[in-house]
Amino acid sequence: MSQFQINYLGCGSATPTLRHLPSCQVIDYRDNLFMVDCGEGAQLSMRRQRLKYSRLGHIFLSHLHGDHCLGLPGLISTLALTGKDGGEVTIHTTSEGVDIFRRIIGFFCRETPFDVRYNVFDPKARSVIFESDALTVTSFPLYHRVPCAGFIFAEKPKLRHLKGDVVRFYNIPIKDYLMIKGGADWMTAEGRVIPNSALTSPADPVMSYAYCSDTVYDERVARSIEGVHTVYHEATYTDDYRDKARQRGHSTASEAARIALAAGARQLVLGHFSKRYADEVQHLKEAQAIFPNTIIAREGLELPLL
Amino acid sequence: MSQFQINYLGCGSATPTLRHLPSCQVIDYRDNLFMVDCGEGAQLSMRRQRLKYSRLGHIFLSHLHGDHCLGLPGLISTLALTGKDGGEVTIHTTSEGVDIFRRIIGFFCRETPFDVRYNVFDPKARSVIFESDALTVTSFPLYHRVPCAGFIFAEKPKLRHLKGDVVRFYNIPIKDYLMIKGGADWMTAEGRVIPNSALTSPADPVMSYAYCSDTVYDERVARSIEGVHTVYHEATYTDDYRDKARQRGHSTASEAARIALAAGARQLVLGHFSKRYADEVQHLKEAQAIFPNTIIAREGLELPLL
Numbered sequence: 310m311s312q313f314q315i316n317y318l319g320c321g322s323a324t325p326t327l328r329h330l331p332s333c334q335v336i337d338y339r340d341n342l343f344m345v346d347c348g349e350g351a352q353l354s355m356r357r358q359r360l361k362y363s364r365l366g367h368i369f370l371s372h373l374h375g376d377h378c379l380g381l382p383g384l385i386s387t388l389a390l391t392g393k394d395g396g397e398v399t400i401h402t403t404s405e406g407v408d409i410f411r412r413i414i415g416f417f418c419r420e421t422p423f424d425v426r427y428n429v430f431d432p433k434a435r436s437v438i439f440e441s442d443a444l445t446v447t448s449f450p451l452y453h454r455v456p457c458a459g460f461i462f463a464e465k466p467k468l469r470h471l472k473g474d475v476v477r478f479y480n481i482p483i484k485d486y487l488m489i490k491g492g493a494d495w496m497t498a499e500g501r502v503i504p505n506s507a508l509t510s511p512a513d514p515v516m517s518y519a520y521c522s523d524t525v526y527d528e529r530v531a532r533s534i535e536g537v538h539t540v541y542h543e544a545t546y547t548d549d550y551r552d553k554a555r556q557r558g559h560s561t562a563s564e565a566a567r568i569a570l571a572a573g574a575r576q577l578v579l580g581h582f583s584k585r586y587a588d589e590v591q592h593l594k595e596a597q598a599i600f601p602n603t604i605i606a607r608e609g610l611e612l613p614l615l
Numbered sequence: 616m617s618q619f620q621i622n623y624l625g626c627g628s629a630t631p632t633l634r635h636l637p638s639c640q641v642i643d644y645r646d647n648l649f650m651v652d653c654g655e656g657a658q659l660s661m662r663r664q665r666l667k668y669s670r671l672g673h674i675f676l677s678h679l680h681g682d683h684c685l686g687l688p689g690l691i692s693t694l695a696l697t698g699k700d701g702g703e704v705t706i707h708t709t710s711e712g713v714d715i716f717r718r719i720i721g722f723f724c725r726e727t728p729f730d731v732r733y734n735v736f737d738p739k740a741r742s743v744i745f746e747s748d749a750l751t752v753t754s755f756p757l758y759h760r761v762p763c764a765g766f767i768f769a770e771k772p773k774l775r776h777l778k779g780d781v782v783r784f785y786n787i788p789i790k791d792y793l794m795i796k797g798g799a800d801w802m803t804a805e806g807r808v809i810p811n812s813a814l815t816s817p818a819d820p821v822m823s824y825a826y827c828s829d830t831v832y833d834e835r836v837a838r839s840i841e842g843v844h845t846v847y848h849e850a851t852y853t854d855d856y857r858d859k860a861r862q863r864g865h866s867t868a869s870e871a872a873r874i875a876l877a878a879g880a881r882q883l884v885l886g887h888f889s890k891r892y893a894d895e896v897q898h899l900k901e902a903q904a905i906f907p908n909t910i911i912a913r914e915g916l917e918l919p920l921l
Contacts, residue, residue, distance in 0.1 A: 324693045325659045331689075349689040350656055353631045375692040375723040383637075383655040386681040387630045391890075409722050416715050417681040584697075 311613030312339050313464065313516045315541070318354035320580040320606040322523075322545050322559075323376050325349065329582055330608055331376035332522060334541070335360050336462055338444055344368045345460060345520050351380035352387045358609060363393050367439060369446065370402040371522060372432070372457035373409070378402075381410060382417050389421040397424035401438055401448075403456060404429050432458040435533065449533040451524035454558040459530070461537060463517035469509035479503060516614040519572075522581050525555055526564035531571035539614055540565075540574040541606070543581035547591045550583075562592035566599035580606035617919030618645050619770065619822045621847070624660035626886040626912040628829075628851050628865075629682050631655065635888055636914055637682035638828060640847070641666050642768055644750055650674045651766060651826050657686035658693045664915060669699050673745060675752065676708040677828060678738070678763035679715070684708075687716060688723050695727040703730035707744055707754075709762060710735050738764040741839065755839040757830035760864040765836070767843060769823035775815035785809060822920040825878075828887050831861055832870035837877035845920055846871075846880040847912070849887035853897045856889075868898035872905035886912035 321329025331348025439446035468490035519534035522543035542565035569577035596603040627635025637654025745752035774796035825840040828849035848871035875883035
């Protein structure tokens with residue numbers, strides 16, 4: 310399994326249908342689960358997709374429309390009753406989100422065996438809102454009817470791989486490994502400089518994922534996510550509803566494709582589909598005309614970033 | 616189709632599983648829908664079971680544990696976006712329920728094309744909380760860890776059926792029909808009294824349904840629902856978890872059967888099953904040993920009261 314996998318739990322827009330659940334994705338990074346948005350039914354989808362409650366540590370809310378966050382109280386209740394015995398869950402949201410969810414969760418989940426923490430971010434600013442040794446999560450503004458943020462999950466630069474035979478040949482001491490993996494050359498006792506390229510092979514590629522939902526088409530989004538490997542962008546509508554998209558603060562599939570193209574992405578995933586569509590064939594066609602490497606999200610899809 | 620049908624949408628207890636959703640039932644009385652409890656996912660189950668949003672007018676909450684009410688904000692949001700263009704939805708709950716749900720619904724459903732009304736009841740008292748020409752809904756106390764009420768849906772006494780041939784024979788004027796259907800005798804112009812039994816056949820039987828979830832075994836429940844036709848009673852556990860049932864404010868299947876027996880019911884439906892069970896075979900066996908006409912609720916079950 311990939312160390313960095315996106316699990317799609319809900320790919321519909323405002324109202325759930327028998328085809329699509331409201332927005333929810335779970336990013337599995339080295340067995341740590343990061344949830345992005347938490348539409349109603351998220352807890353059940355986690356169970357269905359065998360994503361362990363105990364591994365969930367962070368929940369990021371893009372905005373406070375119900376289809377993106379009303380699964381949260383039930384999820385926290387269930388985490389409290391089963392599956393998560395300690396540690397903490399951090400909810401990343403706006404100050405308004407803290408106000409309402411602190412109240413709701415305080416009412417319905419009076420006793421949790423783990424800490425519920427809140428991390429407030431400003432949806433109008435770009436900022437790093439989570440950081441570990443290997444990963445950062447950066448929020449950036451989207452352009453919807455209410456304050457709304459996207460998130461970039463990006464691996465930090467990785468270390469180069471030591472060439473074992475060369476290292477043994479020169480009998481390089483272990484204390485120097487990290488420096489060499491970082492890119493440094495190495496000097497022998499005789500003062501001969503061995504270039505790093507002789508000692509190491511390249512680091513694994515660095516992966517990144519941008520989550521863009523909900524937003525109108527706006528070129529600033531492309532600039533915010535420039536260079537990201539895989540882009541998820543909402544595509545509520547097809548081209549024939551472009552006016553409606555704009556009016557409702559949403560995007561069409563071809564607009565999503567233009568964002569991915571302008572950002573220089575390698576792969577585009579479409580989601581947040583309006584319930585008016587019986588399938589997403591037309592979304593795919595319109596997006597692929599602009600950005601060929603496009604796929605349609607669906608509930609249950611597991612997308613490893615490779 | 617029956618004029619009085621119970622639709623089971625969620626039959627599980629605290630946490631949803633792949634077998635059972637949290638508590639929700641929809642009573643269809645003459646095409647008017649009455650929801651009892653509203654666990655997460657209720658809106659999607661309504662869609663799945665083809666229960667029309669536009670016909671939903673009343674939602675009754677037994678108590679404020681999340682598995683009985685966290686589907687409410689999403690349901691109201693969806694009613695607002697689709698399916699209910701006017702009229703009103705009345706939420707029957709405690710004063711504490713009004714406080715929290717007015718806040719949540721006010722936040723997440725800022726504009727609804729229908730009125731959201733609240734009807735406050737005292738879960739510790741018995742009272743008629745809804746009444747129409749044909750139906751009453753009565754709340755009564757249950758005995759759980761928090762204030763909790765059950766509900767009795769009861770048809771009002773019905774009118775007897777006129778015997779058409781006899782009515783024509785005596786040439787009875789239309790203005791007297793209602794009185795005769797109500798049980799009165801009738802006098803001819805010559806002063807001869809025709810007994811009601813000659814003029815009418817018996818009224819259709821009056822149906823009633825009692826919803827009892829969540830509660831410990833308590834004989835007062837049997838007295839509260841005495842004479843009800845069909846009883847739904849929670850049966851979270853089987854006999855081997857009787858102590859746990861008591862400790863958690865819940866009942867076993869055989870305790871539910873004892874309540875139905877003591878109440879003189881005709882039929883018992885069990886639900887609110889703990890997630891620890893892979894099926895409900897043992898629940899059924901234990902209940903039927905005491906009250907043979909017992910069935911197991913399951914998601915999708917439609918039970919006409921006949």
